Amino acid sequence: MKTSTLATVTVALATIGLSPAARTADRAPGLDPALLTRPPTDAWPTYHGDYSGRRYSTLGQINTDNVKSLTLAWIYRTNTSPAGAAFGGEGPETPPPASGFQFRVDIKSTPLLVAGVLYLTTPDHVWAVDPRTGREIWHFFWRTKGGIHIGNRGVGMYGNWLYFLTPDNYFVSLDAATGKERWHKEIANVKREYFSTAAPIVIRNHVVIGVGGDSLDVPGYLESRDPETGELQWRWYTTPRPGEPGSETWPDEYSMSHGGGMPWLPGSYDPELNLYYFGTGNANPVLSGQSRKGDNLWTASIVAVNPDTGKMAWYYQATPHDTHDWDSAQTPVMIDGVIDGKPRKLLAQANRNGHFFLLDRTNGKHFLTAPMIDSINWTKGLNAKGQPIPNPEKEANVPGTLVSPTTDGATNWPPPSFSPDTGLFYVGTTRGFSMFYLTDTDPRPQGWAAAERHVANLGAELKAIDYKTGRIVWSRPQAMTASGSNGGSMGLLSTAGKLLFGNDGGGNFVAYDAASGTPLWHAGLGTNTTNGPQTFLLDGRQYVVVGAGDQLFAFTLQQ
Amino acid sequence: MRLAHVTPVAAVLLAAAPLGAQHAPEPAPPPAAPPAAASAPRPAAPPGESKEPPKYDAASVERGKLLLVQQCGFCHGSNARGGQQGPDLTRSDLVQSDEGGKQLGEFLKVGRPERKMPKFDLPEPDVVDLATFLHSTIDSVADRGKYQILNILVGDAQAGQAFFNGAGKCSACHSPEGDLKGIASRIKDPAALQGRLVMPRGGRRRRGPPQPGQDEIPPYLETTAVQATVALPSGQSFTGALIRLTDFDVTVYDPATNQMRSWLRSGGSPAVTLSDPLQAHMDMLRKWTDGDIHNMTAFLATLK
Numbered sequence: 064m065k066t067s068t069l070a071t072v073t074v075a076l077a078t079i080g081l082s083p084a085a086r087t088a089d090r091a092p093g094l095d096p097a098l099l100t101r102p103p104t105d106a107w108p109t110y111h112g113d114y115s116g117r118r119y120s121t122l123g124q125i126n127t128d129n130v131k132s133l134t135l136a137w138i139y140r141t142n143t144s145p146a147g148a149a150f151g152g153e154g155p156e157t158p159p160p161a162s163g164f165q166f167r168v169d170i171k172s173t174p175l176l177v178a179g180v181l182y183l184t185t186p187d188h189v190w191a192v193d194p195r196t197g198r199e200i201w202h203f204f205w206r207t208k209g210g211i212h213i214g215n216r217g218v219g220m221y222g223n224w225l226y227f228l229t230p231d232n233y234f235v236s237l238d239a240a241t242g243k244e245r246w247h248k249e250i251a252n253v254k255r256e257y258f259s260t261a262a263p264i265v266i267r268n269h270v271v272i273g274v275g276g277d278s279l280d281v282p283g284y285l286e287s288r289d290p291e292t293g294e295l296q297w298r299w300y301t302t303p304r305p306g307e308p309g310s311e312t313w314p315d316e317y318s319m320s321h322g323g324g325m326p327w328l329p330g331s332y333d334p335e336l337n338l339y340y341f342g343t344g345n346a347n348p349v350l351s352g353q354s355r356k357g358d359n360l361w362t363a364s365i366v367a368v369n370p371d372t373g374k375m376a377w378y379y380q381a382t383p384h385d386t387h388d389w390d391s392a393q394t395p396v397m398i399d400g401v402i403d404g405k406p407r408k409l410l411a412q413a414n415r416n417g418h419f420f421l422l423d424r425t426n427g428k429h430f431l432t433a434p435m436i437d438s439i440n441w442t443k444g445l446n447a448k449g450q451p452i453p454n455p456e457k458e459a460n461v462p463g464t465l466v467s468p469t470t471d472g473a474t475n476w477p478p479p480s481f482s483p484d485t486g487l488f489y490v491g492t493t494r495g496f497s498m499f500y501l502t503d504t505d506p507r508p509q510g511w512a513a514a515e516r517h518v519a520n521l522g523a524e525l526k527a528i529d530y531k532t533g534r535i536v537w538s539r540p541q542a543m544t545a546s547g548s549n550g551g552s553m554g555l556l557s558t559a560g561k562l563l564f565g566n567d568g569g570g571n572f573v574a575y576d577a578a579s580g581t582p583l584w585h586a587g588l589g590t591n592t593t594n595g596p597q598t599f600l601l602d603g604r605q606y607v608v609v610g611a612g613d614q615l616f617a618f619t620l621q622q
Numbered sequence: 623m624r625l626a627h628v629t630p631v632a633a634v635l636l637a638a639a640p641l642g643a644q645h646a647p648e649p650a651p652p653p654a655a656p657p658a659a660a661s662a663p664r665p666a667a668p669p670g671e672s673k674e675p676p677k678y679d680a681a682s683v684e685r686g687k688l689l690l691v692q693q694c695g696f697c698h699g700s701n702a703r704g705g706q707q708g709p710d711l712t713r714s715d716l717v718q719s720d721e722g723g724k725q726l727g728e729f730l731k732v733g734r735p736e737r738k739m740p741k742f743d744l745p746e747p748d749v750v751d752l753a754t755f756l757h758s759t760i761d762s763v764a765d766r767g768k769y770q771i772l773n774i775l776v777g778d779a780q781a782g783q784a785f786f787n788g789a790g791k792c793s794a795c796h797s798p799e800g801d802l803k804g805i806a807s808r809i810k811d812p813a814a815l816q817g818r819l820v821m822p823r824g825g826r827r828r829r830g831p832p833q834p835g836q837d838e839i840p841p842y843l844e845t846t847a848v849q850a851t852v853a854l855p856s857g858q859s860f861t862g863a864l865i866r867l868t869d870f871d872v873t874v875y876d877p878a879t880n881q882m883r884s885w886l887r888s889g890g891s892p893a894v895t896l897s898d899p900l901q902a903h904m905d906m907l908r909k910w911t912d913g914d915i916h917n918m919t920a921f922l923a924t925l926k
Contacts, residue, residue: 255718256764278764280713317704321713438908462774462916463816467907496907498816502769507703509712510763514771516813519821519907543867543896545840545847545875546823569868582869 093239094177094220099265100334105600107176110217110262111478112597115397116331116340118480119557120598124605125620126560130574130584136606136617137197141185143168143613145204151235151244152187152206169593170610172217172262173478173554176599181608182220182239183615186212186230186260191242194601194608197617201242207231210258211276216329216476219263219270221290226270228259234272234293248293250274255281262329264339266370269296271339273326277388278510280321280347283362287373297373301326301343301361309360317507318355323347324362328392328476333408336425338367338376340410342391349388350459350470350499350513354506358383363391365412365420367427377427382416383450386458387441387499388470389416395424396481396488398530402430411530413479413490415472416441418451419533433533435474438467438494438521459499459513469495470515475552478595482557485577487527487536489563493551494521523551523568527580537580542569554595556607564596564607572596572609572616588616678758686755689748697739702759708739712760723753771813775923777913782921785914792918795902798925806926816919820910821903822846842875850874851895852885867894 098108104122111118125133174183174192180200181192187207191200210230218237219226224245225237232251237244251257256278264271269287286298301324303309305316313319323346330341346355346362361375363382368375381391391414398409402421410424417439421431432449441457457466471493479490496519503512523541528534541550550568557563563577567585572592574584594610607618691700697708704710711717720726727749733741744752762768786792796802809815823846841847847863852872854860862874865882872894873884885892898904 252715252719255715278766279718279760317710440908456912460912461772462776462912462919463813464912465820465907465910465915496820498813498820500771500774500813502771504772505701505703507710509703511766511769514766514769516817518817519904521904521907539869543848543864545842545844545864547848567868567870569866571868571870573869585870587870 093223096221096267098177103176103599106178107174107597107599108220109175109264110173110219110329111331111394111595112173114264114266114332114334116394116478117396117398117483117557118478118555118595118597119482119559121559122598122600122605123559123561124600125558125562125574125598125607127562127576127583129620130560130562132621133574133584133586133607133618134621135586136619138617139190139192139197139199139615141168141170141183141188141190141613141615142199142202143185143188143204148202148204149237149242149244150204150206151247152204152208152229152231152233154206154208154231156206158207168613169214170613170615171214171260171476171594172610173595173597174608174610174615175218175220176597176601176608177220177239179601180239181615182218182225183610184215184217184227185613186215189218189225189227189237189242191239192615194599194606194617197615203237203242203244205229205233205235208253210253211256213258214260216260216262219265221265221268221270224290226263226265226272226290228261228263228272230258230260232257232259232274234263234270234288236290236293246293248288250286250288251276255279257281260327264329264332265290266332266339269370271330271370273328273341275325275327275344277323277325277344277347277349280323280509282320282322283324283326283344285326285341285368285373287370299368299373299375301364301366303360312358312360314354314356319359321347322355322359322362323349325390326366326392327390328394331395331397331410332370333397333424336408337369337371338424339370340365340367340395340397340424342366342381342393342395342412344390344392345382345385345388348503348508348510348512350386350511350515351501351503351508352384352386352458353508353512355384359385363389363416365391365395365410365422365427367424379420379422379427379429379448380450381412381414381418381420382453384453385416386453387416387466387468389414389468389472391415393474393476394478396479397424398481398488399483400486400530402531409530411481411488413474413488413492413528415468415475416451417468417473419488419490419528420449421530421533431531431533433528435490435492435526435528435535436468436494438496439473440465440467457499459501461501461504463498463500465496465518466499467494467496467521469497469517471495472552477552477554480555480557480563481530482563482577484559484561485527485557486530487577488530489525489527489555489557489565489577491523491525491541491551491553491555491565493523493541493548495519496521520548522548525553525565525567525575525580527563527577539567539575539580539582542567550591554592554609556596556598558598564598564609566592570611572611586616586618588612588614677761678754682751682754683758684755685748686751686753689744689752690755693742693744693752702756711756712763717753717756718760720753720757723750726753726756774812774816774916775920777916777918777920779917779920779924782914782917782919785918786921790906790914790918791902802922802925804926806923812919812923815922816915819918819922820907820915821900823900846900847875849897849899851897853893853895854885855892864896867896 257276283301287296302322325344346359364380442451588611596609699705842863850864865873
């Protein structure tokens with residue numbers, strides 16, 4: 064007994080001791096840019112796995128026939144202790160109280176897998192982890208000055224360099240081999256309530272990033288930075304300046320220059336069209352349109368920009384004059400499909416406002432708007448362009464108005480998935496109701512300007528949507544409790560193994576039959592998954608990796 | 623009611639082997655946190671911090687407010703949100719980035735002559751007070767937890783009473799002399815009363831940590847708990863308050879033994895039938911007009 068314990072310890076120590084050194088010595092950590100333009104198999108080199116935003120893997124080693132044999136390979140529990148970490152940041156030794164450390168440090172990042180190393184993040188932290196064993200290779204810790212620590216979506220990679228954003232709005236580059244900082248650049252002012260959560264998207268020699276934060280009516284922007292120097296290449300504001308096209312959708316300069324529109328999530332990219340697609344945030348003030356009559360372009364829109372110039376090619380506004388915090392930042396998913404008998408380059412989005420949108424991604428032309436949930440009560444129908452027409456009576460007022468969905472939306476940031484095998488778009492949805500109370504009756508209200516009280520939920524479902532018609536092909540209710548339905552929005556992954564990975568709102572990670580929604584396998588993780596699941600092939604074995612709370616779980620087939 | 627082959631929770635746990643079949647030992651994982659959005663509420667004060675002094679010195683805020691009105695209000699408005707000639711100070715990059723009057727003071731010494739903003743020779747304590755007022759004003763915008771719901775009792779109580787007895791069909795379950803007697807005295811906050819009217823349970827996010835003395839009754843012990851009937855393959859069935867139901871397991875509460883009972887599920891078996899004592903409220907969510915809600919709130923507010 065004693066012997067075997069000692070032996071185990073010795074082996075463990077040897078592994079810990081050898082692993083980082085071995086890694087740095089025998090591998091080239093760099094990212095081959097060609098990886099970014101083809102579907103991932105032995106890598107997951109960018110936030111969505113590839114540029115398409117589909118989160119579909121061509122891997123089929125794990126499939127509907129054998130998924131019952133999927134078993135735990137390892138668990139990595141995020142180590143947030145600064146001991147042994149490489150340091151960066153301009154904040155104090157002890158984090159300032161305003162930095163929101165009471166938020167759970169959920170893993171919301173989709174880790175990158177490049178050259179046999181996983182890179183994952185939470186706010187202020189980056190880790191390199193061995194995907195064979197789940198052991199930490201290095202840890203980088205950012206000393207923060209503050210900012211809301213609600214989440215971080217992950218790193219971007221260019222050659223040997225990693226990039227990530229911090230809650231106090233620094234664009235930081237690390238050496239992927241060592242986790243040591245190369246440099247950092249401030250991209251926004253944390254004192255103005257900007258905070259940054261996005262995963263950088265690398266397109267050739269452009270690192271594309273966006274800012275977040277809508278407490279103080281500051282303007283939103285997307286920008287591109289040089290991967291070697293971190294210097295600004297271009298910046299695109301999500302609201303126009305006076306005299307520019309779009310300015311006619313705002314009453315005055317004051318409103319448009321304080322109009323918000325934060326592009327706080329990573330987008331998708333079509334290399335053939337050389338267009339980057341992303342969603343912009345809600346307009347500010349968030350819940351009152353009093354001082355910003357009009358459509359408020361280009362907030363709550365799906366936008367295409369040229370990554371070389373930062374020039375907008377087209378836009379489609381999913382929520383004109385939003386007054387419910389329904390940003391359109393959700394992933395624009397590229398679909399190569401057939402509409403009206405013609406092959407088309409399409410772009411689909413499951414929007415927070417409760418609708419599914421299908422566009423032509425070459426020009427933004429609208430094909431389809433379909434409700435994803437049956438409780439939407441804020442529109443007066445659709446206009447000729449398929450945009451929901453807001454009912455002004457459902458904008459916050461003093462005595463309160465009952466609205467569905469809530470500010471959380473019918474869905475939210477967790478990435479959806481599209482499978483070209485089934486032609487289905489998968490998304491977690493919920494049917495909440497809130498009362499919206501106007502609290503700031505000034506002619507120029509500020510900030511959120513109103514209070515929201517969640518009151519009820521008619522239920523959460525995982526849905527499979529036919530992208531051509533918007534029809535709900537199957538719908539799976541989420542977990543129920545004594546007080547109603549749980550779950551809703553979730554990160555999803557579909558595969559050539561005819562599987563869909565997601566959660567059930569009850570703490571289970573589930574593999575569903577992608578065609579029918581029948582659950583085929585599950586693992587009780589104790590808490591719902593908190594990021595987008597991913598998969599890759601490593602030494603001939605397919606792994607499925609997902610984050611739930613502060614732990615990363617890896618599964619593979621029993622052998 | 624008593625079952626011959628009920629599987630106690632402990633037995634399920636002992637039987638659980640590979641992770642793929644494991645189930646949480648707790649009755650249910652806590653409800654999933656709402657999806658994190660960029661636009662999340664600012665975090666509530668952590669436990670133990672409530673007794674800390676306020677973020678801004680109230681006397682300094684008051685002095686600063688007076689200074690603002692006297693010195694700046696003519697151009698920037700008496701609430702600092704801008705006027706005919708001067709911009710909104712609360713949305714000013716310079717003000718928002720200021721540290722305790724340092725940058726503001728440097729700016730005031732020079733002014734912005736090209737835009738007809740004169741310089742101000744204010745004593746340093748005045749600059750600090752002015753900055754404190756501006757920062758506290760900005761904080762009251764940024765911190766949604768401090769927003770105050772205004773007077774929502776604008777409805778017609780008589781129309782509310784007519785709705786109660788008529789179209790709303792509320793009187794089928796409720797009575798002003800019975801369960802609702804004194805409801806407005808028990809729930810004094812009209813917004814809370816309105817919330818309970820629309821849905822008398824859960825659904826609302828708790829803001830901040832639990833407070834001492836806060837009611838900690840678990841949802842399955844509430845009279846409003848969703849009820850579940852589990853039909854076992856043996857032909858027996860079991861009914862109790864639902865604790866959790868997924869495709870893979872079901873847990874219900876047995877009040878007779880004060881125990882939780884759980885069964886694994888597969889392929890929809892054992893079948894579970896749910897019944898919601900608040901189904902009428904759930905159905906009303908699609909039917910309410912805001913006017914009916916306001917009138918009903920006004921009516922309930924009379925039941926003191």
